[in-house]
Amino acid sequence: GAVVSQHPSRVICKSGTSVKIECRSLDFQATTMFWYRQFPKQSLMLMATSNEGSKATYEQGVEKDKFLINHASLTLSTLTVTSAHPEDSSFYICSARGDAGWNTEAFFGQGTRLTVV
Amino acid sequence: GDSVTQMEGPVTLSEEAFLTINCTYTATGYPSLFWYVQYPGEGLQLLLKATKADDKGSNKGFEATYRKETTSFHLEKGSVQVSDSAVYFCALSPYGGATNKLIFGTGTLLAVQP
Numbered sequence: 530g531a532v533v534s535q536h537p538s539r540v541i542c543k544s545g546t547s548v549k550i551e552c553r554s555l556d557f558q559a560t561t562m563f564w565y566r567q568f569p570k571q572s573l574m575l576m577a578t579s580n581e582g583s584k585a586t587y588e589q590g591v592e593k594d595k596f597l598i599n600h601a602s603l604t605l606s607t608l609t610v611t612s613a614h615p616e617d618s619s620f621y622i623c624s625a626r627g628d629a630g631w632n633t634e635a636f637f638g639q640g641t642r643l644t645v646v
Numbered sequence: 647g648d649s650v651t652q653m654e655g656p657v658t659l660s661e662e663a664f665l666t667i668n669c670t671y672t673a674t675g676y677p678s679l680f681w682y683v684q685y686p687g688e689g690l691q692l693l694l695k696a697t698k699a700d701d702k703g704s705n706k707g708f709e710a711t712y713r714k715e716t717t718s719f720h721l722e723k724g725s726v727q728v729s730d731s732a733v734y735f736c737a738l739s740p741y742g743g744a745t746n747k748l749i750f751g752t753g754t755l756l757a758v759q760p
Contacts, residue, residue: 560746
């Protein structure tokens, strides 16, 4: 199946610094990319949806100035956590879908474990 | 709006036991339905899917049937293995959805003991 590569898999940063996470679709054009945050009891929270070349659509309660999303091409989206704080520590997962319709699956990256110290 | 409800876990089974994880949905029209699996420390992988009523998705011994009359898509496996221990997510893709996003359930943790 299609491959979505997410990098880095783990990152530790100091409080107040920014961290960038990359999500690449390796063998298909991702019309839409999604960014999720996963909490300790496994539930996935959709943070934002991004379409190539346009601004991301953020879910209610997600600070768009803190979680900057850029979808510059059909194969790359980035999530930047700005001025990170310990409460931002979490598992972040990206997902990508092509343009083939509602009956196609989304493909997921491997996830990034962010720890802010 | 569209939503997915799946049984809360954790579900703890002995090896070779029968597995059922319930999933029901609320949606207009004819959504597509998916089961994803997440192994510890990893992202989600598609396990199986069904795109219309009465379709049965199957993979790796897991099965789920799209039941429109009961709005359900329950996941089953006849004999689980320790390696099946993971979190399982039920999801739907709304028909004609404007945002192209999947709607996920809360996930069910399965722990299989030897």
